[in-house]
Amino acid sequence: MPRGLWTTTVGSFPKPPHLERARSQFARGEISAERLNELEREATIEVIRSQEEIGLDILVDGELYRGDMTTYFAERMEGFQISNPVRSYGNRYYRKPVATGPVRRTDAWTVDWWKFAQDQTSKPVKGMLTGPYTMMDWSFNEHYPSREALAMDLAEAIREEAIALVEAGARFIQVDEPAISVRPEELKLAVRALGRAVDGVKAKTITHICYGDFDVIYPALLDLPVDMIDLEMANSRYDLLDRFRQHRFTKEIGYGVLDVHSHRIETKEEVKQGILRGLEFLRPEQMYIDPDCGLKTRTVEEAREKLAVMVAAVREVREERGITA
Amino acid sequence: MKIETTLSGSFPKLPLEPGAPNVRVVRNRMDQGKSTDRDLADATRETTRRIVALQESAGVDIPVDGQVAWDDEQTYFARGIQGFEIAGLIRYLDTNTYYRQPEIVGPISWTRAVTVEDFRTAQKMAHRPIKAVLPGPYSLYRFSKDRHYRNQEEAAGAVGEALARESKALEEAGAAWIHFEEPWLGRATSSDAPVVRAALEPLFRGRKAKTVLHVPFRSPTGVLDAIRDLTWTALGLDLVEAPDAWSVIPKVPPGRTVALGLVDARNTRLENPSDIAKAVERARSMRSDLTWQLCPTASLEYLPVDRAAMKVSRLTEAARLASGDGG
Numbered sequence: 001m002p003r004g005l006w007t008t009t010v011g012s013f014p015k016p017p018h019l020e021r022a023r024s025q026f027a028r029g030e031i032s033a034e035r036l037n038e039l040e041r042e043a044t045i046e047v048i049r050s051q052e053e054i055g056l057d058i059l060v061d062g063e064l065y066r067g068d069m070t071t072y073f074a075e076r077m078e079g080f081q082i083s084n085p086v087r088s089y090g091n092r093y094y095r096k097p098v099a100t101g102p103v104r105r106t107d108a109w110t111v112d113w114w115k116f117a118q119d120q121t122s123k124p125v126k127g128m129l130t131g132p133y134t135m136m137d138w139s140f141n142e143h144y145p146s147r148e149a150l151a152m153d154l155a156e157a158i159r160e161e162a163i164a165l166v167e168a169g170a171r172f173i174q175v176d177e178p179a180i181s182v183r184p185e186e187l188k189l190a191v192r193a194l195g196r197a198v199d200g201v202k203a204k205t206i207t208h209i210c211y212g213d214f215d216v217i218y219p220a221l222l223d224l225p226v227d228m229i230d231l232e233m234a235n236s237r238y239d240l241l242d243r244f245r246q247h248r249f250t251k252e253i254g255y256g257v258l259d260v261h262s263h264r265i266e267t268k269e270e271v272k273q274g275i276l277r278g279l280e281f282l283r284p285e286q287m288y289i290d291p292d293c294g295l296k297t298r299t300v301e302e303a304r305e306k307l308a309v310m311v312a313a314v315r316e317v318r319e320e321r322g323i324t325a
Numbered sequence: 326m327k328i329e330t331t332l333s334g335s336f337p338k339l340p341l342e343p344g345a346p347n348v349r350v351v352r353n354r355m356d357q358g359k360s361t362d363r364d365l366a367d368a369t370r371e372t373t374r375r376i377v378a379l380q381e382s383a384g385v386d387i388p389v390d391g392q393v394a395w396d397d398e399q400t401y402f403a404r405g406i407q408g409f410e411i412a413g414l415i416r417y418l419d420t421n422t423y424y425r426q427p428e429i430v431g432p433i434s435w436t437r438a439v440t441v442e443d444f445r446t447a448q449k450m451a452h453r454p455i456k457a458v459l460p461g462p463y464s465l466y467r468f469s470k471d472r473h474y475r476n477q478e479e480a481a482g483a484v485g486e487a488l489a490r491e492s493k494a495l496e497e498a499g500a501a502w503i504h505f506e507e508p509w510l511g512r513a514t515s516s517d518a519p520v521v522r523a524a525l526e527p528l529f530r531g532r533k534a535k536t537v538l539h540v541p542f543r544s545p546t547g548v549l550d551a552i553r554d555l556t557w558t559a560l561g562l563d564l565v566e567a568p569d570a571w572s573v574i575p576k577v578p579p580g581r582t583v584a585l586g587l588v589d590a591r592n593t594r595l596e597n598p599s600d601i602a603k604a605v606e607r608a609r610s611m612r613s614d615l616t617w618q619l620c621p622t623a624s625l626e627y628l629p630v631d632r633a634a635m636k637v638s639r640l641t642e643a644a645r646l647a648s649g650d651g652g
């Protein structure tokens with residue numbers, strides 16, 4: 001019997017409203033770091049329990065203790081300062097890392113959180129990091145002579161963290177590179193930097209990439225030196241499968257079947273159809289089924305309902321095709 | 326010889342000093358029902374005043390209004406034009422910033438001025454002529470999703486007509502300069518020439534105001550032949566992110582202006598004014614039959630406000646060095 005179609009998520013879960021409030025209270029100095037940490041731990045336990053109830057195979061800690069996916073890491077590194085707020089769109093602002101000196105990891109970033117999450121469950125929990133290319137692209141650079149120089153130093157730091165996670169027991173290490181698809185001319189640089197970040201990391205390595213100009217970067221994308229590439233399939237209506245028809249997808253794939261930008265809960269049938277279409281071009285043991293991207297922009301309820309539909313669809317496909325987990 | 330300075334679009338809206346009028350705070354309070362449209366209008370006006378004053382005190386020759394009411398560089402205009410609807414957030418080019426995608430859902434038709442009131446407001450606050458800023462028609466077309474027109478030229482041409490009408494209204498309100506932001510000209514190739522022409526041609530028919538086609542991020546090398554003979558006044562180049570834009574300068578028709586984008590609008594690292602002045606010198610040594618402006622590579626909006634303000638000072642300092650004796 002073939003095995004495959006394991007279920008997982010891309011990383012972030014929605015922060016429950018009381019945690020969002022606590023984060024702003026903490027920012028205004030109204031509650032202590034200990035109190036915030038306590039609430040984050042409770043919410044993390046809740047996210048782990050929810051993933052188990054839904055029946056996912058590979059879990060995440062939900063990243064409830066992180067704000068922005070680059071600033072969280074930059075704040076914990078030497079060589080970075082954090083800028084005053086910069087606009088991303090409309091009234092949305094974020095603080096952006098500024099590389100003002102050589103960037104270095106001086107302490108673990110996520111190992112304690114990973115251990116805490118893994119202690120709550122017997123299912124594997126993924127170690128989740130932001131990739132060197134994305135960290136570089138989403139930071140200001142006042143120190144390094146080139147984008148590559150900054151990316152390679154970041155890769156070194158990320159590699160140290162990845163190895164520390166594996167030493168703590170992580171079997172899956174995901175190094176997200178959402179920025180990779182937007183500058184095809186820099187794909188080679190991204191491949192080099194990610195290669196360094198996972199070099200010698202003895203775990204299944206994964207990278208998540210957000211939707212971009214796949215006409216230009218596929219199949220070169222398959223050069224990314226990781227075991228699994230996680231892609232948004234659903235929000236492009238599975239258009240990517242046409243590219244797989246022309247050039248076989250040779251790695252394992254994180255196969256996104258839920259549109260994370262929409263409030264609408266997918267039907268079991270449409271998710272099933274999406275998976276079945278994938279099985280025309282991919283082997284089940286290549287496929288990990290997950291949402292298109294992080295779930296942090298959905299509500300707690302929407303995330304739960306969407307994932308429940310996904311797991312139900314996977315169960316039906318497994319049954320019909322005689323695939324085991 | 327004096328070199329004029331100007332900005333290339335929007336400017337950060339947040340105040341430098343805590344407690345100053347702050348549109349971000351007002352908009353958050355509106356979401357909680359604690360502020361009104363009137364509060365937002367007040368904060369918008371005071372923010373515009375601050376942005377105009379900051380440029381004037383730094384000595385910017387051709388200031389802008391900062392586009393305080395704009396959520397991104399497209400939708401504020403597109404929202405006011407019939408035939409457009411505004412859809413979901415998507416990534417702006419290859420950046421970590423976003424815009425709402427305009428969708429063309431019916432015939433595009435300009436029925437009222439969208440930006441003229443803002444222009445008048447800013448002009449009253451300023452001692453110098455304010456440069457109006459609009460999305461360039463080719464880029465607005467490219468940033469949009471066309472669900473209505475049968476072919477690209479027709480759609481791009483309709484967008485160009487709408488921007489021509491808006492430009493005319495701005496002229497009538499007294500705008501001496503109109504800046505068109507055209508990042509997509511840096512991504513166009515010779516095969517796009519017919520669409521580029523269709524979008525841009527309407528803009529220059531009977532135009533009285535001086536015009537800038539500003540191309541941030543990449544060099545417009547691929548479409549230079551298609552735009553050379555159009556009667557724009559100035560071509561804006563990004564000489565930091567796209568050093569190959571230097572090769573455009575020898576091909577600019579005589580008598581035109583080149584706006585030299587030499588202050589990096591996408592990185593906080595501060596330029597040395599004397600390095601900028603040297604780069605201006607380099608441009609001058611290439612052509613004696615052109616006029617020059619000095620500007621940031623793109624809009625300063627995506628820098629923290631403290632850095633954006635410092636960049637404006639560096640810009641004007643560099644212009645003084647480049648204009649001065651022996652400069």
Ligand SMILES: [Zn+2]
Binds near residue numbers: 209211292293
């Ligand atoms: Zn994504």
